[in-house]
Amino acid sequence: MKAEIINVGTELLLGETVNTNATFLAKELKLIGISVYHMSTIGDNQQRLKELLTSAFERSEIIITTGGLGPTKDDLTKETVAATLGVDMIFNDGELEKLKKIFKHREKDLNEGNLRQAYFPDGAKIINNNNGTASGCIIENGKNIIIVLPGPPREITPMVKETIIPYLEKFSDQKFVSKVINVCGIGESIMEERVMPLIKAQENPTLAPYFKETGLILRAMASAKDELTAKKMLAPFVKEVEKLLGDNIYAYGEDLTMESVVGRYLMENNLTISTAESCTGGLLSGALINIDGISKVFKTGFTTYTNESKTEFLGVEKALLDKYAAVSKQVAEAMAIGAAKVANTDIALSTTGIAGPTGGTKEKPVGLVYVGLYVKGKTYVKKLNLMGDRQKIRTRAVREALDFLRRTLNVPKYDFDEQA
């Protein structure tokens, strides 16, 4: 089935708010095999919205709108959908009761605008909104399925996952399953090159590469008449990808960070850890501490930004700093040893480097970072040459440091989907 997404809201046209609703909806639809061919953003203007809806009803089977369901006079999406379809707006008693309850709880009175929220196009099936006053609705007119949703992402997320997707899934005789393969240590083009035979050869399952904020991913997807069959098709296909990418795969599962993988391993194996940071300035410990339960193994983090603080708190010898300077293999190693010793941990991870934009030299350019690692008496050092601005160099250094720890400890490729 062909779907179309229409995001209504003048604020989106003003360029201060990024349209994450369109992305979210497109992805959810893709995961049940529905293709989106058009996405449009339009202001709170009845005439332009009507023109757009008219085209959409012609060219797409499923039309999903977001926004324009609020209590103000600008909010006209439901009314415009009804007008375009040529149906009346009908008052819904149940909705009024819901609104009364919400406003009683808020100790406020319902105004005229709120009463308008209780009207829906004739024949619409109401979709409950547990996070706001604007309910959504579904209208089937024989030719089109029109789904009308509110604007705030936190309101539509549960509505889509709990109601819209199960509703739309019924129209398909195929079930889709997917697996996100999280990749690190190689660039996008090398990753693509290596898995190209699988991208090209396969119709089902499919494999597609994406570049995300958290890093590179591959999404493998299979479809079949039932979920179990699709899963059985997907498993060997994912194994094929694993053969091609090896340890550059760090885990399986949606929206995974490197720290969640490393943190899980540390907690499962009761390995205590401390950090000693210079150029990453606390971001490495900040990443580790983002994992719930990490207090079991994370003890102490040091941000030693000056040479003096490296000596005073980590016991890095002044002579070593004088001889090799702070950004060096030797100091990275000494920082890790020092942190493990003073914090009394099994493992210590250190960073020292030049984040820029100033401070680089020909020998030690901006982006040069040394990662030091101490694991139960043994030490390891990795040299990185990172690209980007100050913020990016620091974020990448954190990720690379955690990846260095992962590879050194031989952390298994967890499948986080299997936890649930």
Place this chain on the structure above:
Amino acid sequence: MKAEIINVGTELLLGETVNTNATFLAKELKLIGISVYHMSTIGDNQQRLKELLTSAFERSEIIITTGGLGPTKDDLTKETVAATLGVDMIFNDGELEKLKKIFKHREKDLNEGNLRQAYFPDGAKIINNNNGTASGCIIENGKNIIIVLPGPPREITPMVKETIIPYLEKFSDQKFVSKVINVCGIGESIMEERVMPLIKAQENPTLAPYFKETGLILRAMASAKDELTAKKMLAPFVKEVEKLLGDNIYAYGEDLTMESVVGRYLMENNLTISTAESCTGGLLSGALINIDGISKVFKTGFTTYTNESKTEFLGVEKALLDKYAAVSKQVAEAMAIGAAKVANTDIALSTTGIAGPTGGTKEKPVGLVYVGLYVKGKTYVKKLNLMGDRQKIRTRAVREALDFLRRTLNVPKYDFDEQA
């Protein structure tokens, strides 16, 4: 003038990439007084793109496309624009030379697809792309202005700022100036309520509230025949806003973080600082260290996640931890005093709290955070009750801690636009 943005790219319809180009373009256009009425996303499909362009040429004066200028067969934006306008694609010798240079530098050969990148619609004015092989172009056909840009955000950003905006500004007899007012310490609805008289009363200058990742902002905008007159209109208007919001304004300027404001003050006044973090786990020092030049004043950061490490490294007495527990006013204060002492700094900032999702009790719920502050012998403590998940609570705690420091030190409301 009415503008329309068309983003071309199947990857956008698949929901793995958020469309930040549309947001960026809309904002840049708004700042020179051009309104965007339609934004559309469409796949790499010539027929659908042609239909969309045909509608766009009818209803909008300025049409900006992004994407579809690459060397693959899918990339058809320029060809489709030419076909819709009924003009030929013309080979450009200068572009070929540019491409040859780039490929020589990359030590690769030009392929047929790359040669296609040297063709442009007849009459097009080429826009140089310093960050990629795909140049953009501008076509004026008397009725419409069509601007064709590549897809990658890092490529279009300089092209828009350096070429497109100055080009479009010439069509307007009005000059627009704007000022971003950065707000903290109050919620969106309270901010709106307080400045509502200004939002409602004014046509020029205008005032609009936005909720951004870095916090709340108000954008004040004025237009006049020349820039100086517009600036003179804007200044007293911004003063009016300042009267209404007082110290809840922390600075003026685009994309400002709280740490950039506090960091500037610390550096200007040679005030040294250290941090002692529990629940924020290094993110506070990580925020401060993101400012270039901060090594002048930032000395050491401690992430003391366990009671033992608070005692060992910050000298927080065991008796105090036993009596009041780690998440307490007393321990926050002792952590700040301890950090300032051991790191020998003028100022120390500490955090201790419950980031969740586990660990909360009735007396000390998830979101309870104490911020401790030591400034040259004096101490201050602030109690926070924060909402959100683990990540949000920690990010908000960092911001609130920095704001507490800002207010305690009476940091001036810097205007960062005036630096340039």
